[in-house]
Amino acid sequence: MLTDHPRIVSARVGAEDSHTLERFLATGGYEGLKKALSMTPEAVRAEVDAASLLGRGGAGFPAGRKWSMLREAPTKYLVVNGDESEPATFKDHMLIEHDPHQIVEGTIIAAYAIGAAQAFIYCRGEFALGLERLTRAVNDAYDEGALGREIFGSDFSIDLVVHPGAGAYICGDETGLIESLEGKRGFPRIKPPYFPAVIGLYGEPTVVNNVETMSNLPWIVLNGGAAFAALGQGSSTGTRLFALSGHVERPGWHEVEMSKTTFRDLIYGLGGGVRQGRDLKAFIPGGASSPWFFEEHLDMGLDQDEVGKAGSMLGSGSVVVMDETTCIVRAAWRITRFFQRESCGQCTPCREGSGWAEKVLRRIEDGSGREEDVELLVDLCDNISPGLGWPPKQTTICPLGPSIPQAPVSAIRRYRDEFLLHVKEGACPLPAGEVRHG
Amino acid sequence: MAHLSADNQQRAEAIVALYPERRSALVPLCHLAQAEEGHLTEEAMEDIATLCGISPAEVRGTASFYDMLHLEPVGKYVLAVCTNIACMLQGAYEVLEHAEATLGIRTGQTTPDGMFTIEEAECLAGCDQAVCVQVNHRFFGPVDEEGFDRLVDDLAAGRLEETVPPHGVLSRVSREVDLEAPAVGGEQV
Ligand SMILES: Cc1cc2nc3c(=O)[nH]c(=O)nc-3n(C[C@H](O)[C@H](O)[C@H](O)COP(=O)(O)O)c2cc1C
Ligand code: SF4
Ligand code: FES
Numbered sequence: 001m002l003t004d005h006p007r008i009v010s011a012r013v014g015a016e017d018s019h020t021l022e023r024f025l026a027t028g029g030y031e032g033l034k035k036a037l038s039m040t041p042e043a044v045r046a047e048v049d050a051a052s053l054l055g056r057g058g059a060g061f062p063a064g065r066k067w068s069m070l071r072e073a074p075t076k077y078l079v080v081n082g083d084e085s086e087p088a089t090f091k092d093h094m095l096i097e098h099d100p101h102q103i104v105e106g107t108i109i110a111a112y113a114i115g116a117a118q119a120f121i122y123c124r125g126e127f128a129l130g131l132e133r134l135t136r137a138v139n140d141a142y143d144e145g146a147l148g149r150e151i152f153g154s155d156f157s158i159d160l161v162v163h164p165g166a167g168a169y170i171c172g173d174e175t176g177l178i179e180s181l182e183g184k185r186g187f188p189r190i191k192p193p194y195f196p197a198v199i200g201l202y203g204e205p206t207v208v209n210n211v212e213t214m215s216n217l218p219w220i221v222l223n224g225g226a227a228f229a230a231l232g233q234g235s236s237t238g239t240r241l242f243a244l245s246g247h248v249e250r251p252g253w254h255e256v257e258m259s260k261t262t263f264r265d266l267i268y269g270l271g272g273g274v275r276q277g278r279d280l281k282a283f284i285p286g287g288a289s290s291p292w293f294f295e296e297h298l299d300m301g302l303d304q305d306e307v308g309k310a311g312s313m314l315g316s317g318s319v320v321v322m323d324e325t326t327c328i329v330r331a332a333w334r335i336t337r338f339f340q341r342e343s344c345g346q347c348t349p350c351r352e353g354s355g356w357a358e359k360v361l362r363r364i365e366d367g368s369g370r371e372e373d374v375e376l377l378v379d380l381c382d383n384i385s386p387g388l389g390w391p392p393k394q395t396t397i398c399p400l401g402p403s404i405p406q407a408p409v410s411a412i413r414r415y416r417d418e419f420l421l422h423v424k425e426g427a428c429p430l431p432a433g434e435v436r437h438g
Numbered sequence: 439m440a441h442l443s444a445d446n447q448q449r450a451e452a453i454v455a456l457y458p459e460r461r462s463a464l465v466p467l468c469h470l471a472q473a474e475e476g477h478l479t480e481e482a483m484e485d486i487a488t489l490c491g492i493s494p495a496e497v498r499g500t501a502s503f504y505d506m507l508h509l510e511p512v513g514k515y516v517l518a519v520c521t522n523i524a525c526m527l528q529g530a531y532e533v534l535e536h537a538e539a540t541l542g543i544r545t546g547q548t549t550p551d552g553m554f555t556i557e558e559a560e561c562l563a564g565c566d567q568a569v570c571v572q573v574n575h576r577f578f579g580p581v582d583e584e585g586f587d588r589l590v591d592d593l594a595a596g597r598l599e600e601t602v603p604p605h606g607v608l609s610r611v612s613r614e615v616d617l618e619a620p621a622v623g624g625e626q627v
Binding site: 084089131157244284 | 492
């Protein structure tokens with residue numbers, strides 16, 4: 001159900017000048033930070049714990065718990081992940097452009113809570129306007145006394161640097177991000193031993209948190225963790241941004257109360273339903289890395305545990321709707337092609353598997369596939385993530401590997417006939433255009 | 439000539455000083471160099487190597503990993519058409535094919551007059567504006583075939599110079615402050 005909840009992260013969005021310092025200060029900006037500075041870092045951490053704020057970057061790990069796992073050391077770092085590149089995810093992009101000050105405020109609160117020596121916001125390079133607004137927000141924050149030496153007259157000092165990426169999905173992975181921030185290729189690091197909380201940026205303990213996770217902090221500090229936890233149900237507390245795209249009447253992002261709001265509320269209520277009243281063929285519930293959902297999942301709540309039990313994930317908070325005219329092979333091919341292009345190449349199952357799966361899917365879509373190709377594809381996927389279960393088994397350094405099988409296997413499990421029809425007819429039976437070569 | 443300008447050398451030093459280790463400045467410095475020349479020249483990579491305390495080969499090897507960093511010249515306007523799932527569902531490949539036909543080049547190529555380069559982009563996080571197109575990383579969308587023609591006309595006629603700076607210019611806002619907090623551990627450069 002669509003509930004009457006407070007807007008926590010998107011309250012300012014909609015105003016023409018929501019990105020400016022003036023608007024920010026006129027609407028409670030930095031009040032959360034000032035309150036945090038009047039508390040001890042332990043007390044701030046306790047509020048975030050009480051909120052049971054789940055990370056909004058994809059893995060859904062509780063932020064408070066992540067902070068408590070940080071190795072004790074004289075130098076600790078905070079890195080905010082604004083690399084948003086998971087296909088069909090566009091909520092961090094929105095926050096960066098429309099409320100950069102809120103991200104900066106949340107980041108300073110987190111830096112204070114964990115005692116960071118320096119903080120970085122890694123912003124996706126393609127967000128040129130976002131980079132401009134974030135950079136200006138940081139300049140303004142120094143002017144206001146919210147950054148730098150002894151901020152707001154407290155004894156806490158902190159510097160924040162906005163760091164631009166340069167186009168590589170894999171840099172969104174927290175260890176790839178750290179490598180990239182160190183000025184290297186964004187090759188993910190193997191865990192253990194390279195858990196960021198233990199050996200992170202420059203070898204020091206590091207917290208990596210998502211932009212939306214940070215954006216929740218000013219509200220949590222101001223209103224208390226309990227008020228946040230009172231929203232949603234179970235472990236899925238608070239509100240969350242969902243990015244809705246594909247074949248819906250009204251694509252866009254929405255902040256909704258977790259768990260109580262269902263996929264149907266999102267797609268049919270807020271999104272106006274499948275375009276032109278068509279039937280739903282499938283939908284992706286949490287980014288390209290998530291297994292697909294169908295008609296029977298529509299009444300499920302946007303709840304991390306419930307979706308997990310049903311064999312998928314809320315992931316990056318992006319829902320893609322495919323209507324009845326969608327060629328399922330083509331959709332699976334395009335997602336597979338994405339992973340093939342973005343694989344960093346360190347692990348054989350990921351590098352070779354993604355390329356091979358892409359080729360097989362392409363020839364099925366082109367009409368030059370063989371019947372055995374469908375089994376070959378399943379087999380291949382099973383080699384990348386043995387057992388093809390959920391959560392997926394990982395045989396690679398980072399979770400990109402086990403993401404590869406999710407789209408093709410979802411598609412085959414539900415629409416095997418459509419794959420076979422491609423083979424039988426020697427052509428795509430749906431008039432959606434051809435798959436490109438090269 | 440294609441070395442970093444004196445102005446940018448100074449800005450580069452200030453960027454390096456923002457990081458506990460010099461090499462972290464590599465990508466920001468590459469963006470700075472691209473803003474001057476539209477792509478990364480050998481001379482600029484030598485300068486960046488010196489600034490970061492590594493070899494030019496390491497700069498090149500790192501830069502080549504990143505899609506936005508160009509080791510070869512590109513057009514004044516790089517048109518990146520997203521064809522990922524949400525945009526594909528709204529006809530992105532049709533727009534891309536139209537782009538190739540209209541400009542008479544293939545994806546990855548530049549028009550002979552050096553004005554336009556076409557790229558096929560992965561999701562640009564503008565999926566509610568599908569089909570999403572970026573010109574030098576400025577967002578346009580939704581773009582269909584006609585919209586694409588209008589966009590190219592506007593760019594060619596110079597009507598979008600305010601919104602779309604030449605390729606390589608990323609953030610037109612610069613950081614105005616050096617680090618202020620006292621260094622805790624680590625080498626502050
Ligand atoms: C291939 C890959 C790409 C990822 N991309 C992003 C991303 O763009 N943004 C993000 O916040 N997290 C991304 N993640 C998840 C991060 O590794 C990490 O879990 C997250 O930034 C932690 O923040 P949170 O705890 O606040 O969610 C990605 C993970 C993988 C494996
Ligand atoms: S799983 Fe893929 S992307 Fe991740 S480290 Fe291995 S090769 Fe690179
Ligand atoms: S799929 Fe095209 S911008 Fe996201």
